[in-house]
Amino acid sequence: xxxxxxxxxxxxxxxxxxxxxxxxxxxxxxxxxxxxxxxxxxxxxxxxxxxxxxxxxxxxxxxxxxxxxxxxxxxxxxxxxxxxxxxxxxxxxxxxxxxxxxxxxxxxxxxxxxxxxxxxxxxxxxxxxxxxxxxxxxxxxxxxxxxxxxxxxxxxxxxxxxxxxxxxxxxxxxx
Ligand SMILES: [Zn+2]
Ligand SMILES: [Zn+2]
Numbered sequence: 001x002x003x004x005x006x007x008x009x010x011x012x013x014x015x016x017x018x019x020x021x022x023x024x025x026x027x028x029x030x031x032x033x034x035x036x037x038x039x040x041x042x043x044x045x046x047x048x049x050x051x052x053x054x055x056x057x058x059x060x061x062x063x064x065x066x067x068x069x070x071x072x073x074x075x076x077x078x079x080x081x082x083x084x085x086x087x088x089x090x091x092x093x094x095x096x097x098x099x100x101x102x103x104x105x106x107x108x109x110x111x112x113x114x115x116x117x118x119x120x121x122x123x124x125x126x127x128x129x130x131x132x133x134x135x136x137x138x139x140x141x142x143x144x145x146x147x148x149x150x151x152x153x154x155x156x157x158x159x160x161x162x163x164x165x166x167x168x169x170x171x172x173x174x175x
Pocket of ligand 1: 007011030
């Protein structure tokens with residue numbers, strides 16, 4: 001049974017296997033739902049706990065329906081790069097929804113010298129890479145973000161880490 005529906009555009013979600021566990025992908029808007037369990041494998045505990053605490057605090061907006069249980073998810077703001085991004089968290093079944101559409105509007109990182117066009121963004125670039133390259137890139141991003149664990153960090157560091165985590169999560173190849 002696969003009755004999961006995209007909370008953003010209402011397209012049925014595809015259940016996919018990745019190296020890190022199951023995730024649910026919208027083929028229309030490219031958003032992804034992951035479980036808290038999977039997020040814990042990829043993102044350092046304190047960061048996940050912080051996200052979870054924010055989801056549980058009162059006064060958060062509840063806008064979109066969980067693809068799993070249809071209850072309203074809690075919207076959590078995180079600073080990623082230069083922007084504030086919204087994640088949607090279901091406290092009932094521990095789903096976390098990532099909106100790829102929003103990520104595509106993230107400011108581009110400085111263009112690589114080999115890039116012919118300056119109009120590319122990272123998310124589009126990721127989708128066109130071969131699976132092996134995407135895997136490597138996603139892992140490199142996670143390592144970069146994880147390397148900062150244990151260091152004294154500032155709010156700016158956190159936002160950089162989140163940016164790396166988000167790009168890595170969205171770049172994880174699916175089978
Ligand atoms: Zn969608
Ligand atoms: Zn749910």
